[in-house]
Amino acid sequence: MSKKISGAEYPLAKIFSSDFDYVIPSYQRPYAWTVDQTSELFDDLYDFFLKEPEDTYFLGSIVLIKEENKPSAEVIDGQQRLTTLTLLLSAITAQFGGELKADFENYIREPGRASQGLKPKPRLALRERDREFFADYVQGLDFDGLMALEPAQLDNESQRNLQANARLLLARLATSFGDDVDAKCAFGAFIVQRCFLVAVSTPSQQSAFRVFSVLNSRGLDLLPTDIIKSDVIGRISEARQDAFTEKWEELEVETGRGGFVELFGHIRTIYARAKAKRALLEEFREHVLASATSPEALIDTVIEPYADAYLVAKNSRYLSTANADEINGLLRWLNRIDNADWLPPAILFLAQKGADAEYTKWFFSRLERLAAYMHVCRKNVNDRIERYATIVGELKDVPHSAAHPASLVELSDAEREEFSQALDGNIYELTPRRRNYLILRLDSFFADGAATYDPTILTIEHVLPQTVSAGSEWERAWPDQDLRAAWVHRLANLVPLNQRRNSQAQNFDFAKKKTAYFGGTKGVSSYVLTTQVLKTPVWTPDSVKKRQKEVLDVLAEHWRL
Numbered sequence: 001m002s003k004k005i006s007g008a009e010y011p012l013a014k015i016f017s018s019d020f021d022y023v024i025p026s027y028q029r030p031y032a033w034t035v036d037q038t039s040e041l042f043d044d045l046y047d048f049f050l051k052e053p054e055d056t057y058f059l060g061s062i063v064l065i066k067e068e069n070k071p072s073a074e075v076i077d078g079q080q081r082l083t084t085l086t087l088l089l090s091a092i093t094a095q096f097g098g099e100l101k102a103d104f105e106n107y108i109r110e111p112g113r114a115s116q117g118l119k120p121k122p123r124l125a126l127r128e129r130d131r132e133f134f135a136d137y138v139q140g141l142d143f144d145g146l147m148a149l150e151p152a153q154l155d156n157e158s159q160r161n162l163q164a165n166a167r168l169l170l171a172r173l174a175t176s177f178g179d180d181v182d183a184k185c186a187f188g189a190f191i192v193q194r195c196f197l198v199a200v201s202t203p204s205q206q207s208a209f210r211v212f213s214v215l216n217s218r219g220l221d222l223l224p225t226d227i228i229k230s231d232v233i234g235r236i237s238e239a240r241q242d243a244f245t246e247k248w249e250e251l252e253v254e255t256g257r258g259g260f261v262e263l264f265g266h267i268r269t270i271y272a273r274a275k276a277k278r279a280l281l282e283e284f285r286e287h288v289l290a291s292a293t294s295p296e297a298l299i300d301t302v303i304e305p306y307a308d309a310y311l312v313a314k315n316s317r318y319l320s321t322a323n324a325d326e327i328n329g330l331l332r333w334l335n336r337i338d339n340a341d342w343l344p345p346a347i348l349f350l351a352q353k354g355a356d357a358e359y360t361k362w363f364f365s366r367l368e369r370l371a372a373y374m375h376v377c378r379k380n381v382n383d384r385i386e387r388y389a390t391i392v393g394e395l396k397d398v399p400h401s402a403a404h405p406a407s408l409v410e411l412s413d414a415e416r417e418e419f420s421q422a423l424d425g426n427i428y429e430l431t432p433r434r435r436n437y438l439i440l441r442l443d444s445f446f447a448d449g450a451a452t453y454d455p456t457i458l459t460i461e462h463v464l465p466q467t468v469s470a471g472s473e474w475e476r477a478w479p480d481q482d483l484r485a486a487w488v489h490r491l492a493n494l495v496p497l498n499q500r501r502n503s504q505a506q507n508f509d510f511a512k513k514k515t516a517y518f519g520g521t522k523g524v525s526s527y528v529l530t531t532q533v534l535k536t537p538v539w540t541p542d543s544v545k546k547r548q549k550e551v552l553d554v555l556a557e558h559w560r561l
Contacts, residue, residue, distance in 0.1 A: 004202075011056075020071055020073050107192060244299055271287040345388050367391075510539045
């Protein structure tokens with residue numbers, strides 16, 4: 001048996017062919033891509049499809065345990081992409097009928113060829129827990145059945161992600177192509193013919209994990225910033241090179257090598273005002289280096305002040321005799337958001353106006369609200385970058401000050417309305433990161449910013465349980481099943497706890513739940529929201545409606561909605 005590591009670039013038509021028979025091993029983590037990553041993938045593919053009629057699109061690499069000339073392939077790295085691409089191809093295939101449908105189905109399922117000993121089967125087998133679900137609904141093209149399932153009744157988060165991503169992809173296909181079958185076919189053909197993955201294969205598990213570790217290494221390999229440094233320092237006169245080299249290296253030490261690369265990515269965004277489409281090195285040269293008046297000016301007026309601003313924003317360490325606590329509190333909340341897309345406008349503002357503490361407090365109170373809006377309303381990376389780019393453009397192009405503040409960091413009327421509606425919706429159905437953020441932020445508003453939080457020990461619990469037993473106190477207080485369904489996942493019915501989830505306690509009646517689960521015998525909690533519930537005598541539809549108004553009023557007041 002050959003022990004050679006091999007790697008080659010293949011179009012998806014080859015990736016999803018009889019040459020590969022993918023299995024996700026049981027030790028792999030569950031399918032975890034949410035609508036954020038899936039919408040980003042679709043938007044990037046669709047944008048490339050429209051704008052690049054001939055070029056090829058690179059989707060990254062996968063690592064497999066696979067013997068040469070044998071299709072069996074155990075996926076070590078690439079599960080999320082292979083699963084989502086299968087989901088996309090299945091969604092496209094479901095749009096067709098007849099020969100066209102049969103053609104595209106070949107990328108989803110091996111049709112079988114008796115003459116070659118190939119049996120009909122899906123080309124990708126998920127982990128055992130989700131394999132049948134994925135085969136029946138996604139690879140079986142039963143999207144109507146999949147959409148009819150109640151998310152709360154699905155077995156696990158992986159299946160909920162599959163359902164949510166399927167719903168998103170079907171909606172995006174409908175929005176992008178309508179009923180135009182030819183256009184959908186052309187998009188599908190682009191995906192299988194002009195989208196490529198690099199498949200790295202090795203026959204041993206030990207070798208496969210070594211390859212995976214190398215591909216994901218954070219060692220001291222050559223970074224884009226090293227090459228940029230060479231470009232910049234090399235253009236400085238020899239007499240001054242040592243001084244600027246020392247300054248560059250001090251900044252790199254302060255930010256860390258990884259942070260320095262992140263900083264350069266944000267600088268690129270400040271100049272390009274758009275999502276990166278190519279490698280950082282290439283785009284930094286195009287957008288930043290090309291516009292610099294001199295290498296010395298680039299270091300002194302861009303890299304150094306932006307590095308200082310980056311460290312302030314990233315580490316919540318704004319220094320001032322006034323407003324520092326409030327500004328650092330806002331920065332800490334911004335850093336709880338699950339993305340760093342807010343950093344370019346934050347860095348630019350701090351570099352420009354950070355000395356004005358009053359204006360800085362004003363700006364970051366608006367930026368935090370905007371980031372919270374996009375976080376809660378599930379805006380994808382393209383939406384976020386486009387929105388933040390408008391702020392960057394205004395900060396760069398329009399004179400602004402405390403007397404005439406930047407206006408685009410404010411929420412528009414439509415954004416306020418969308419935010420308000422989302423806050424009044426089924427908050428528990430948000431991803432854990434989003435709902436935890438919102439509930440802790442709400443708790444901080446009630447605590448007037450005095451509380452500190454450790455999200456690593458946080459669980460969110462329902463007061464009215466998701467499942468109500470027949471004959472229970474909950475059924476007597478909430479006899480209307482539709483009313484229960486309308487309120488169970490909303491903000492008023494959710495409380496934060498700093499303990500493990502207790503499946504038995506979730507269905508206790510209200511009085512027992514308060515004493516035995518939410519607050520113990522002392523009747524208090526480390527969270528203001530939970531303590532408020534502990535002090536509520538009954539939990540009825542009327543009391544929950546009243547509480548919902550109270551929490552929404554607090555959010556509207558602090559976020560100026």
